[in-house]
Amino acid sequence: MGLKSFSLKKSLWVFHFGGASCNNCDIEILDCLTPRYDVERFGIKLVGSPRHADVLLVNGSINKRDKPRLLEVYDQIAKPAFVVAFGACGCTGGIFAEGITFAGPVDTIIPVDAYIPGCPPKPEAMLSALMKLAETI
Amino acid sequence: MSKQKIIPIGPYHPLQEEPEYFKLYCEGEKVVDVEWETGYNHRGIEKLAEEKTFEQVFFLVERICGICSTSHPFAFANSLEEISKVEIPDRAKYIRCIIGELERIHSHLLWVGLAGHFLGYDTVFMWAWKYREPVLDLFEIISGNRNSYAMFTAGGVRRDIEQSKFAKIRQDLSELKKKVDLLTGAVMDDPVIHARTKNVGVMTREDIIDYAALGPTARASGVAIDVRKDDPYAAYGSLDWNVITAEEGDVFAKAKVRLLEMYESIKIIEQSLEKMEKIPEGDILTTIWEIPEGIGMGHAEAPRGEVFHFVKTDGTNSPVRHKIRAPSYMNIATFKKSCVGQTISDAAISLAAVDPCYCCTERMAVACDHTSGKQILDGEALIKRSQDKTREIKNKVK
Structure with a gap:
């Protein structure tokens, strides 16, 4: 294991992209930062700019208006980067997949490395997914 | 007008729950106008x-x-x-x-x-x-x-x-x-x-x-x-x-x-x-076997205000028309009133005070020069300004 992957393993920085979601996932992601789950003890941190991020966390169904922005954010992330689809809408489009503005689940737009199903997934699910992701480095 | 700057708030910001896009027109520190754009969260x-x-x-x-x-x-x-x-x-x-x-x-x-x-x-x-x-x-x-x-x-x-x-x-x-x-x-x-x-x-x-x-x-x-x-x-x-x-x-x-x-x-x-x-x-349940033809209006007090649903039925098992009005739709407009004339550092909290439900909106804040479109401040910087102001006041209080 090189120095780079060793240090990446201990400090996955996450950029959160909320598509056309219902907020539940967004709230649960924020919940991970708060004292009960405290994701920062694993070195995982939410960052404000995609350029600082190692992981792109996408939740919500992606509508026609979000799609170009998602692609832009993905372009800005320094590669190699992981993409995680969070929640039922992120994985498949969920209940909104039949909607008139739906532009495809995340994996049809950008390559996805991990899926976290649930509506919304519990914060524990996100912790466990990010831990498993770190193991693959 | 060359001094006027635009500060967009939205659409993708880690600390706003839903996506919505605000543009603050500023002269120096003062906010002179606000515009907003929605649709990032439109799901039909x-x-x-x-x-x-x-x-x-x-x-x-x-x-x-x-x-x-x-x-x-x-x-x-x-x-x-x-x-x-x-x-x-x-x-x-x-x-x-x-x-x-x-x-x-x-x-x-x-x-x-x-x-x-x-x-x-x-x-x-x-x-x-x-x-x-x-x-x-x-x-x-x-x-x-x-x-x-x-x-x-x-x-x-x-x-x-x-x-x-x-x-x-x-x-x-x-x-x-x-x-x-x-x-x-x-x-x-x-x-x-x-x-x-x-x-x-x-x-x-x-x-x-x-x-x-x-x-x-x-x-x-x-x-x-x-x-x-x-x-x-x-x-x-x-x-x-x-x-x-x-x-x-x-x-x-x-x-x-x-x-x-x-x-x-x-x-x-x-x-x-x-x-x-x-x-x-x-x-706990009165079974409804059939929903007849008719028009129904229902409301409920959500944490943010009144949620209103209008449903028109024709005797089949799905609505013919379903109209929803969420409280933030009304409340977000008040941002124009509450924010204009304030300083940029107060804009974040004035917006947050409404508790806007952006599930109907987007997030990320970026400040642009009005003429060149060059970014000056992003969302984090905007919140940071607000936090800096608190720190200054804290020091003064001490």
Whole structure:
């Protein structure tokens, strides 16, 4: 294991992209930062700019208006980067997949490395997914 | 005009819950105009609802907004019950009130936390969200899920709250009351919070009426508008509670209204539990076999204001037209009034004070030069400005 992957393993920085979601996932992601789950003890941190991020966390169904922005954010992330689809809408489009503005689940737009199903997934699910992701480095 | 700058807030920002895009036009430090754009969160729900059966629409409207995920099914159930002229069992009414009020508590705690973050009090953010966890645990005990409870259906509720769970609910609520006391004390007595929030983002009574603002935003300006009192639904008419109002209309008043509303919610839940003890378990659903042709209007008081649902049916098993109006649609417009004339550092908290439900919007804040379009500030910098201002005041107070 090189120095780079060793240090990446201990400090996955996450950029959160909320598509056309219902907020539940967004709230649960924020919940991970708060004292009960405290994701920062694993070195995982939410960052404000995609350029600082190692992981792109996408939740919500992606509508026609979000799609170009998602692609832009993905372009800005320094590669190699992981993409995680969070929640039922992120994985498949969920209940909104039949909607008139739906532009495809995340994996049809950008390559996805991990899926976290649930509506919304519990914060524990996100912790466990990010831990498993770190193991693959 | 060469000095005018544009600061966009939105669409993708880690600390706003839903995507919405605001453009602040600034001259120096002062905000001179505000524009906003929505649509990043458009999911075509009203159209989707026409393709689903009534049973399925409950799960769909629940996912309009994750934080007010009871208010929408509540209003939809009210409208269907108006069409089919059904009276729901008493126990179901109390369960509906309990779920609605627990949701109000968790939503207000969430807001207190976010407001604290915008002001640079990250401790308040962490604490408020920590105290919110027991409420989510109660939801998990009652419904099996932390958010999106799937409790509502036409004619009643889908799950009972068993008598054996009452003790746990009561105990958690009494502990929560102490935590709310602590938060209220921290907000009410802190001179820095007073300095940051008093006379900031003021909405007068007339402004509220002009903009048709709803919920705590309106109540903080002395407009005692609350659907639970004005047109009681479920069991709210038979319970003893007060509509909390404040007169000042600034950010502080909005915080005060939300904090005090949590006590009223706790009161409502305690009374509902007491009344439920006299009603046998299991009587929670009046089966509606058929929804006749008709027009139904239902509303419910969400944590942010009145949620309104209009449903037109034609005797089949899905709505012909389903119109939804969420409170933030009205409240976000007040940002124009409350923000213009303020400094940039107060913009973040003025916006947050409305508790905008962006599930209908987007997030990220970037500041651009008006002429060149070059970015000057991003969302983080904007919040940082707000936090810096608090730090300055803190140092002065010392």
